[in-house]
Amino acid sequence: MILNFRREKTRLVVFFIFLAAVTHSFAQNNTPAVIDFKQLNHKIEGISQDSILVVNFWATWCKPCVEEMPIIESITSLQGEVPIKVLLVSLDFPEKIESKLVPFMKKKVILSEVVVLDERNPNDWIPEIDDKWSGGIPACLFIYKNKRIFHEGQVTLEFIEDTLNSLSL
Structure with a gap:
């Protein structure tokens, strides 16, 4: 014994x-890269068309964002025949990266790619993501080939599974 x-x-x-x-x-x-919308768009377009891309817009100061993060982080474990990639787009202020964002990522063991979007006027880029988006977070954009599904608000695992299934049909 x-x-x-x-x-x-x-x-x-x-x-x-x-x-x-x-x-x-x-x-x-x-340490997340600080990018502008043009760079974010380029990054999104650069993801392989053979993968489902989940782009999550969030911030450490947003309670619903923090609550849904374990679900967002678990998305890649749902992979079936189609690979899934997650891109976390933080809307935290760039000057808060070291004091807020990096400690949050470390504490929550965030393994997905994180970038910080540094854009002064949200009205310039929000309609480019989805023309019905009010700008509220959390928000998710699901992309696969030519299909795009946008969701504003907190997600559930069931919603994600249904969305991934509808994209890969």
Whole structure:
């Protein structure tokens, strides 16, 4: 019995060392890029047409955004025959990246790509995402080939599954 406890204790120590190393590496290598809308559009267009792209507009100061983040982060685990890519577009202020966004990403272990959209006039770019978007967040844009589905408001796992299924038909 003592031998098993020692073996399990060793496994736990190795696991926590691994977790600390991953978290440290994550914190050092995942400072989000600050981009403008033209760069965001280029990034969206550059994603392979063979993948479903989920673009989530959010901010650390938005309670519904924070609440739905575990669901958004789980999207890639839903992959079937069509690969899924997630792009998190933060609307946090660029000057808050180091003090708010990076600590949030580290605490929540955000593995999806995160960019910070730095645009002064939302009325210039919001209609380009969807002409019915009021600008409220959270908001998700689902893209696959020539199909686009936009959703303003918090999402559920069921909504995401239904949307992904309708896109891949």
